[in-house]
Amino acid sequence: MKQPIGVIDSGVGGLTVASELVRQLPKESIIYLGDTKRCPYGPRPKEEVIQYTWEMVHFLLERDIKMLVIACNTATAFTLDQLREELAIPVVGVIQPGARAAITHSRTAEIGVIGTDGTINSKAYVDTLRQINTDIEVHDLACPRFVPLVEKGIVQGEKAYQVVRETLQPLKQFSNMDTLILGCTHYPMIKALIQEEIGSTVTVISSGEETAREVSTILEYQNKLYQGEQAPQHYFYTTGDVGVFHEIASRWLNQKIDAVDKIELNTVKKA
Amino acid sequence: MKQPIGVIDSGVGGLTVASELVRQLPKESIIYLGDTKRCPYGPRPKEEVIQYTWEMVHFLLERDIKMLVIACNTATAFTLDQLREELAIPVVGVIQPGARAAITHSRTAEIGVIGTDGTINSKAYVDTLRQINTDIEVHDLACPRFVPLVEKGIVQGEKAYQVVRETLQPLKQFSNMDTLILGCTHYPMIKALIQEEIGSTVTVISSGEETAREVSTILEYQNKLYQGEQAPQHYFYTTGDVGVFHEIASRWLNQKIDAVDKIELNTVKKA
Incomplete structure (x- = not known):
């Protein structure tokens, strides 16, 4: 299937997920949409996050995506279940893959989670981990300075390391505690500092x-991996400043980004 | 969904997969069937492996499994596609998860694979890796003594280490080469020796x-994880010697196994 994988985020954080998609699935094309203008979603009311997320989803559905990745912890916590229910394409969020990887890696069943205030307060990681294994002990910590x-x-x-x-x-x-989940898509950018501070005995899990990895699992399971010979094409859209987005995207993806377009999202009904 | 996960293998090797299912999904019940009497499948003709695998599948389908795990590399290589096509329940093999994990872990895109003669000769790992990323360099090696x-x-x-x-x-x-896939379900039992010999800079991937992990991904994605409070019940069946199977199962799963039943597989039509 040549159609692209759609990736949505409240801003640039989800680029760490896009960057991993490019690395792990180099044949696949990606359409990324960052709602930079209204970033961050974390402090917004739930209904607003749901509304904004649906607006992004409608924009990508019109571009014929074969799969949707919600590359934002807040949007995952609030919309994953309803998007899965209402869309005909597969939908993957960022919370469950990180939680599952932590369960795979941990031998002590004592797992740490760090994230924004919004994500930690939502208890989404704790709920997901305990849904799978009620005996897991979770230590969560909001890191608003990251x-x-x-x-x-x-x-x-030194300054960054001091904050960490x-x-x-x-x-x-x-x-x-032998495993620590980076429960925010920005944190992989400071993973080395976090690993150094938390110690080499702790496996640090990057949700991106x-x-x-799980996008790959589900595409293969549904027989939707692209099998042709054409080179992938990636498109980037932002609701905010194109120059800033372009600079961050090129740096984080570690490759030249051809084009970033600025778009306006339409106010749409939820379903 | 309270129904059990069905696991089939040519013998006892798949118990390393069952053991990981019990660890990572402690609420789920498992039915394991090992065709010990006709083990190993590796040297058998393809048509015979397909026939035997279908016999195991029919046995488990009658026991109302919600998902099927082919915990045998040879059977995965020969039957995964047709089982996925013909069964109404999700089917997961052991080759793709190990390949995907290697792609996630490897930074050099130079990956090693070890397995039985049958698995290595089938080129199933090479094909799966290259299907996702054509640039991956694969070093495969048959290890018939393991x-x-x-x-x-x-x-x-010392004797085991010398063979390794x-x-x-x-x-x-x-x-x-920075990643090595254990492409045989027996090898996790000697993972420590393999890791020691291959060196700490190489990540050793255990397909079990x-x-x-991927069974967990797909059950959650399909909303089929068991959410109730009942303790899991595991059943073990073998076509061979019950005593030997019981002893190995208890040792490998590191827990008391209540019952192992000996069964005869019926010759059935393929579909």
Whole structure:
């Protein structure tokens, strides 16, 4: 199937997921839509997040995507179930793949989760982990200072490390915790610092990597992987500033981005 | 969904997959069928493997399984596509999950695969890897001495290590290879020795672990995970010696196995 995989996010964070899709599924084409203008979704009311997400979904459905990836933790928490129910194409979110990978890796069944205030307060990771295994002990921690750091491009050096060190302090008491989920799509950009601070005995799970893996699983399972010889084509859309998006996308995807288009999202009915 | 997950294998090897299912999905019930009497499938003609596999499938379908796991590399290579096409329930094999996990983990795109003569000669791993990414370099190696070793229970000590060392010698020249797939369900029992010999810079992928992960992915995606409070019940069936099977199953699953029943498989038509 030559149709592209659609990826939606509240802004640029989901590019870490897109970047893993490009790496793990190099034959597949991607359409990415970041609602940068209305980013972040985290602090918004649930109904608003649902409305904005449906607007993005409608935009991509008109471009004939074969699968939808919700590359945003907040939007996943609020819309995954209804999107799966109402769309005819497969829908994958970012929470379940990270949770499942943590269960696969953990031998102590004591798992850490870090994310934005919104994601941690939603308890979406705790619920997903416990849905699969009621005996899992979860240590979750909101890290509100990480996203601003990454968005400013401060992803290495003493200042970044200091923020990481101070923020992760509460997790260091759990000596039996052997796995830590990066429950925010921005965090892979500072994964090296997080790994250094949390220690080499803890496996750090990047939800982008794991989401791409599960996209591959479901496409193959549904016999929808692209099998032809044509080179992939990627399209990027933003509701915000094209220049800023283009610069971040080129850096994060570590490749030249041909075109980023600015679009307006239409106010649409939910279903 | 309270119905069990069905697991079929040519013998006891698939118990490493069952053991990972029990660990990663502790609420789920499992029915395992090992065709020990006719094991191994590896050297048999393709048509015979297909016929035997269908006999196992019919036995489990009568027991109302909600999903089928082909926990045998040979049977996966020969029957996955047709089983997916003809059964109404989801079907997962052991080859694709290991291949996908290797793609996720590898940064050099140089991947090793070890397995039985049958699996390596079938090129099933090479085909699956290249189907997703044509640029992947694959180094495959048949390790015919490993299964007899594991079946005799020689999984540690100098003798086992010597066999592992001698067998893996041809792979040691590939200094850029950063991931090694254990393409046989017996090999996880000697994973520690393989890891020691191949070195800590190589990620060793166990297909049992990865198959259980993908079973979890697909059950959740299809909304078929068991959500009730009842304890799981596992059933084991063998076409061979009950005592031997019971002893190996208890050891490999690291838990008391209540009952193993001996059954006869009926000769049935393929579809």
